[in-house]
Amino acid sequence: MQFSQIAAAIAPSVTLKLNAQAARMRTAGEPVMHLGGGEPESLAPDAAVAAGIDMLQTGRIRYTPAAGTPAMRDAIVAYTARFYGREVARENVMASAGAKQAIMVALLALVDPGDEVVFPVPYWVSYPDMVRLAGGTPVPVEPPAGRYEPTIDQMQAALTERTRAILLNSPNNPSGMVLSEEFIRAMVTLCEQRGIALLMDDIYHRLVFDGGRAANVYDCTDRGIDESPIVVLNGVSKQYAMTGFRIGWAVGPQDLIQAMSSIQSHQSGGPCSLSQVAAVAALEGKQDSVAQLRADLELRRDEMVSLLRGIPGLKVNVPGGTFYCFCDCSAFDTDSVRLAAHIIEKVQVVTVPGAAFGMDGHLRLSFCGSVEDIREGVLRLRWLLDPDSPAELVAGDRTFRK
Numbered sequence: 001m002q003f004s005q006i007a008a009a010i011a012p013s014v015t016l017k018l019n020a021q022a023a024r025m026r027t028a029g030e031p032v033m034h035l036g037g038g039e040p041e042s043l044a045p046d047a048a049v050a051a052g053i054d055m056l057q058t059g060r061i062r063y064t065p066a067a068g069t070p071a072m073r074d075a076i077v078a079y080t081a082r083f084y085g086r087e088v089a090r091e092n093v094m095a096s097a098g099a100k101q102a103i104m105v106a107l108l109a110l111v112d113p114g115d116e117v118v119f120p121v122p123y124w125v126s127y128p129d130m131v132r133l134a135g136g137t138p139v140p141v142e143p144p145a146g147r148y149e150p151t152i153d154q155m156q157a158a159l160t161e162r163t164r165a166i167l168l169n170s171p172n173n174p175s176g177m178v179l180s181e182e183f184i185r186a187m188v189t190l191c192e193q194r195g196i197a198l199l200m201d202d203i204y205h206r207l208v209f210d211g212g213r214a215a216n217v218y219d220c221t222d223r224g225i226d227e228s229p230i231v232v233l234n235g236v237s238k239q240y241a242m243t244g245f246r247i248g249w250a251v252g253p254q255d256l257i258q259a260m261s262s263i264q265s266h267q268s269g270g271p272c273s274l275s276q277v278a279a280v281a282a283l284e285g286k287q288d289s290v291a292q293l294r295a296d297l298e299l300r301r302d303e304m305v306s307l308l309r310g311i312p313g314l315k316v317n318v319p320g321g322t323f324y325c326f327c328d329c330s331a332f333d334t335d336s337v338r339l340a341a342h343i344i345e346k347v348q349v350v351t352v353p354g355a356a357f358g359m360d361g362h363l364r365l366s367f368c369g370s371v372e373d374i375r376e377g378v379l380r381l382r383w384l385l386d387p388d389s390p391a392e393l394v395a396g397d398r399t400f401r402k
């Protein structure tokens with residue numbers, strides 16, 4: 001059978017593949033330490049679970065409007081007022097099956113074949129393929145050596161007549177870096193001047209540590225929501241530990257949201273009605289689980305960073321947010337895919353190669369799992385990477401050999 005050009009051009013998500021591999025190894029009884037994950041281990045908020053159960057018991061789980069139920073859209077409007085200080089109308093928002101679909105639908109609404117979408121390196125693993133799926137050309141912008149954020153000039157130099165959007169993510173997966181307000185402001189100005197979209201992926205915006213906060217993109221413009229090309233992408237997956245519910249959203253100018261909703265109406269229809277009810281309950285309910293998650297993650301971040309600093313040769317960047325620690329491992333192997341494969345094979349620790357994020361010579365280590373997994377995982381890594389460590393490592397009933 002002959003497949004389409006798109007099918008040939010798109011690779012499966014590296015991170016989802018690694019998750020599947022870790023699950024397979026665990027099922028086979030292997031003592032895998034999964035430092036490659038992308039979801040908190042905490043539970044969904046009680047209110048979300050209760051609302052979902054109540055609805056399920058009615059047996060009426062029906063289609064919803066393509067852009068989401070009125071209640072879902074109103075909850076997104078209220079969220080935008082509460083966490084961004086920006087009043088928007090129901091027509092400015094739409095719900096999707098995760099932020100992933102919201103980003104994809106935005107790209108489909110903006111990009112024609114050959115159009116370009118510019119984003120910083122390192123980038124979230126899906127961005128290049130999402131741009132390709134929309135028929136566009138991804139334009140990743142490399143930062144100066146040793147840095148994890150391109151300069152404003154580098155971003156500006158990457159823009160051409162074909163650029164349709166700049167795509168930003170802060171705090172960033174994989175680097176954990178929180179983009180400065182100065183940088184975001186410059187990107188907003190560039191987009192407004194050129195009439196191109198600024199897609200702001202804020203999926204981790206409430207998971208910022210050390211009392212800091214992610215810059216609010218709306219503070220960087222004087223224009224009203226319908227006059228500015230800013231599109232905020234967000235969702236319940238990370239902040240409320242509701243990854244499997246698949247609810248995300250977009251907030252933007254009404255005409256774009258209308259176009260995105262039309263596309264979504266033919267693609268998947270409205271997001272799952274049960275999940276929307278649960279998401280509304282999470283957004284409108286007590287917010288203490290988010291504060292708790294942030295505090296738990298900060299402790300895990302501190303633990304991981306201090307343990308990783310004990311590995312000679314590894315350059316550890318302290319993440320300001322998210323649940324990822326992005327380390328420069330080029331002293332061990334500049335080929336991160338080979339290094340990650342070696343680590344799984346030798347000590348059964350799952351990490352994600354930096355190459356998947358456009359930055360080779362790095363590994364992404366997640367600290368969203370248990371503290372025990374972090375400790376055990378980094379212990380094994382340290383043993384493997386330290387040339388002076390003994391030839392064998394005994395971990396429980398398992399002995400690893402170099």
Ligand SMILES: Cc1ncc(COP(=O)(O)O)c(C=O)c1O
Nearest residue numbers: 098099100124173203235237248
């Ligand atoms: C930067 C970034 N954006 C978007 C997403 C997608 O989130 P969702 O689960 O809402 O589709 C992820 C998930 O890993 C992410 O890391």
